Amino acid sequence: MSDAKTIISPAIAVRDLTFSYNAKQSDIVIDIPQWHVKNAEKVFLYGPSGSGKSTLLNLICGTLDASTGHILIDNSDLTQMSSREKDRFRAKHIGVIFQQFNLIPYLSVQDNIALAQYFNTDPNQPLRPFLEQAFETLHLPMSILSSPASELSVGQQQRVAIARALLNKPDIIIADEPTSSLDETSQTRFMSMLFNSIEEQNSTLIFVSHDHRLAERFDRVVSLSDINKVKGNIDAF
Numbered sequence: 001m002s003d004a005k006t007i008i009s010p011a012i013a014v015r016d017l018t019f020s021y022n023a024k025q026s027d028i029v030i031d032i033p034q035w036h037v038k039n040a041e042k043v044f045l046y047g048p049s050g051s052g053k054s055t056l057l058n059l060i061c062g063t064l065d066a067s068t069g070h071i072l073i074d075n076s077d078l079t080q081m082s083s084r085e086k087d088r089f090r091a092k093h094i095g096v097i098f099q100q101f102n103l104i105p106y107l108s109v110q111d112n113i114a115l116a117q118y119f120n121t122d123p124n125q126p127l128r129p130f131l132e133q134a135f136e137t138l139h140l141p142m143s144i145l146s147s148p149a150s151e152l153s154v155g156q157q158q159r160v161a162i163a164r165a166l167l168n169k170p171d172i173i174i175a176d177e178p179t180s181s182l183d184e185t186s187q188t189r190f191m192s193m194l195f196n197s198i199e200e201q202n203s204t205l206i207f208v209s210h211d212h213r214l215a216e217r218f219d220r221v222v223s224l225s226d227i228n229k230v231k232g233n234i235d236a237f
């Protein structure tokens with residue numbers, strides 16, 4: 001990522017974005033006139049339960065379609081893409097770490113990670129060197145590669161999810177409450193590993209959490225209620 005790109009174009013730009021899960025105008029969940037995230041910026045996003053954080057992340061990932069408005073990722077407008085184009089775009093540019101890690105339980109660790117390579121620009125890139133480096137950084141033994149994901153501890157599943165999210169060297173990492181099921185020691189270790197990995201790759205991070213103690217590591221702390229015109233619950237954060 002060049003310095004010029006860092007200065008000129010944000011990694012994520014949201015314009016006049018609205019979204020509702022149904023057609024009723026009164027049920028709008030997201031109404032964001034404008035929001036930018038800079039390249040390589042690490043943003044901590046918070047807000048009360050039900051305020052629309054996961055909805056916004058899903059819109060940015062392209063797994064939900066905006067009702068109106070635009071979402072530009074590295075200057076490409078997600079709202080102008082077909083579903084297939086969005087799937088490919090996401091696989092190349094966005095790494096996702098959700099609360100449930102979304103590993104397929106009966107597939108081996110290696111196959112879970114290899115699935116993420118499906119849409120890679122260079123599908124012939126050998127997986128092994130990536131796995132060796134990622135597993136060393138994430139303190140995961142290579143011996144678990146052939147184990148079904150269901151046999152891993154929660155902490156190991158989380159680290160595999162990080163490895164998978166980083167496989168295609170995504171420009172953007174989206175993390176939705178990834179530490180909510182971890183004890184404090186595991187949380188600290190998880191955060192260090194995540195930050196080391198994304199700093200190495202110069203990725204942009206949007207991280208949603210209810211745990212304010214984690215916020216100090218981030219470049220910017222954003223309350224959803226400050227950018228979203230839809231006001232739900234009183235912000236209890």
Ligand SMILES: Nc1ncnc2c1ncn2[C@@H]1O[C@H](COP(=O)(O)OP(=O)(O)OP(=O)(O)O)[C@@H](O)[C@H]1O
Pocket residue numbers: 021029047048049050051052053054055056
């Ligand atoms: N699939 C869905 N269909 C209809 N409504 C939904 C759906 N998913 C979420 N909602 C509603 O949209 C609103 C925002 O939900 P969302 O999950 O984005 O909130 P959140 O801020 O991420 O909450 P939490 O902190 O509890 O995870 C809530 O009112 C929720 O009930």
